[in-house]
Amino acid sequence: MHSKGFLREHSLLFSWLLRTFDWLVMLVSALIAHYITLGAWPPKPQYITAIVLALALFTAIAPSFNLYRNWRGSTKTHELGTIIGAWAMIFLLLALLTFVTKTSVSRSWAVTWCLIGLAGLLCGRLMLRSFLNKLRSLGYNQRHIVILGAGDVGQQVAKTLANSSEAGFKLSAFFTNDADIKEIARLNEHLVNGKIKESFDYILRHRVDQVWIAMPISKVKQIQVILKGLSHCTADIRLVPDIFGFQLLNQSVSTVAGLPVVNLSLTPMDGANRYIKALEDKVLAALILLFISPILLLIAIGVKLSSPGPVFYRQERLTWYGRRFYMLKFRSMPKGAEKHSGAVWAKAGENRATRFGSFLRKTSLDELPQFWNVLKGDMSIVGPRPERPVFVEKFKDEIPGYMQKHKVKAGITGWAQVHGWRGDTDLTKRIEHDLHYIENWSLWLDIKIIFMTLLKGFINKNAY
Template sequence: MIRGKERFITQLYMATDFVFIQISFFVAWYFRFVINKEQQGSYLPLTDYFIWNIVYSVAFLAIGFLIGLYVPKRKMKFAQEISKIVQVQIYSMFVLLSVLFIAKTIDISRMFIVIYLLAGFLIIVTYRFLVKFFLRAMRKKGFNQQFVLILGAGSIGKRYIENLENHPEYGLSVIGFLDDFKKINSKQKILGRIEELPTILENKIIDEVVIALPLNVFSKYHQIILACEKAGVRVSIVPDFYDILPATPHFERFGDLPVINVRDIPLDEYVNRVLKRIFDIVFAFCAIIFISPMLLLIAIGVKLTSPGPILFKQERVGLNRRTFYMYKFRSMKHMAVEASNTQWTVENDPRRTKFGTFLRKTSLDEFPQFFNVLKGDMSIVGPRPERPYFVDQFKEDIPKYMIKHHVRPGITGWAQVCGLRGDTSIVERIEHDIQYIENWTLLFDIRIIFKTIINGFVNKNAY
């Protein structure tokens, strides 16, 4: 049984990561130097490389421990775990490069480092996925369970039970409820009153107590927490106001005070913002080079099929509600700015040109937005930006509409790859945008990009 041995499992993860980093070192050495006979004798000895490998390994474990890679992962999504592995690799490589710089070592093979990092990433992610898959499969069958006692059998407690039933892979088993307003009932698992908590903690195996009580009994929280801590049992609180909170509220500290941040946005973290920005710049730069012949052909097509400028720029609302000018290939007849900013495009819109209709249907008119990405106004992936005129309308009708402006707008987004493009529900789009904002990872961005490519650029709702 693994239950109760989480600390040992954490230490085992650290030891296993260290072993697999050593394996990735020898894999990189073999592919870079052993099979490449032309390089033999022209590189530093194995011992020098291995010393730098130890520096990287120690940095990996230390940084992983600091950013939470080695905390219990029973309820953690695997995408979050992968994101942490990527962060640890980046930080650890910076540490290694800094040490190499200080030691004035310049003869390290760059190809070796690339292979070393990729091999380490693939090996660690693969074994962690297999371990997580195995543990979740075992938990679904009833093994490796943790036992939970719920305080409060009302609507909040029932909601918690529903979530557990939807996630059997977490391996959480409810032994019962304590409630002051319901009689002991074996069918409903009512074990007694809340005042009996110390006795039950002493007589039953309980790993976690979940407080699911309404705020009008808040005065009991202090004694409940003291009783749990005295028994060495973890405590979780499901707040009575969860209906008005988003899916992922976040605790912060303001001096000595704990503060609930109503919405946890991963891109508020500096490291995540930098990582996403680097990805955006590299992707946009490569995309512009790759599609440059197509950009030239489209520009010629726009110029030959209708009078007016090749590019169309329009004011949109972006990050932190700041406006910017978004670029497109012009797909409509030249018109006054006020008209284009306040009129919604409709089916068979007479303002479109024939070539412009083709551009809009295939989304080729969006290609100039890669330059918006390089400027920093937009991201490759994010909520689609809207015109100020319509933003002022939507924010009055859709309470959560303005949340989309907490991140940079994107060329493509989660709502768009889920079919919510053009003439579709604004409310559903915002729900998908918020889901993206609250669950962002670099892998999520890559997944959306692949879905955009696989689904194709043709949009039946684009007018």
């Protein structure tokens, strides 16, 4: 067998070796943490049970996070973030299980195990990625690609692949009926090029792993001719349609009822992701409400003493799929403040809030009751901030992509908020950040945003 094709031919074996490595890291890190923190040997039954549970949970949730897919062409951040998200989910579930079963284990052991195990998993993936990148740059474990292209999309794909040797993609040939291919010829002086009708013979005579058809959607008839010409081809065939000009969200290709479907705009909260996100929200919201309950009581007393009226303020907002719900806040304005003015967009310099209410707004403490909304299922801890229906009607025609933010549940904090886009700031920028969050959602991104919120604090110059 040709040595340069070994990894490709044994990808399943490689995947199981990686799984075994991860299991060993989890086991060894747990034992090391036990020795460091407790100094006792062998581990007591409850610790062995916790380790076995963690291994079982990791095995069960790994498919949901798609940990052992082919990461060729994916960013380092995406791969490592997925590992962190899966590892964090395991410890959230373990914490929940130990709480429910009243199992007594050392917290210092659990934290030390979490940190050592995470470091081991991340270092392992970084070393593996570095090793594979080196192999691919030397010509090993590469996919030999032939592009049949037309227009700008063909050139764009060719340029991207020509600069992706470390990802394991080698552009071997480019065929097009376009008159001008000088830009393509400059990519590599040894690059084979010619007319599309010449490609069929080339593909049959040379080693080709994948054929990429990169053409505008309007070239349907030409694509049909190409597919007929490739009927004897054993290489993988991919279509890269010219959809770069569309405003897309989580685009992908799937099969629905046996029909091939190109997904142009989807919610990331589908399948296992929906339940992972719900579990994250419910567990964290319950723990946070339990922890901050004394603070909530003190604020409630402060609101009641500052002005007559109810402690809480219920305001109609929009969340996932445009569903309406009533968001809870500590009341920061006198009772009936909007009776005559109606819904008013909060701006700097306004003085409608009470003195205590102004303090709550500046410190974002008025938002704390929304953890109850999270527990009810109306909101998430992390997500785009919800808006009032009257403003949604106004902004949906003014701000590009505004309604797409409703593809996930509204959140208490979000990617836009931790970057300063809150209050009376540029709405276009805020929506860009919201859509970035939806496009790149992962459990790790949620955890990152929560930590950024804690580190940056709740006080913001745009909170009023």
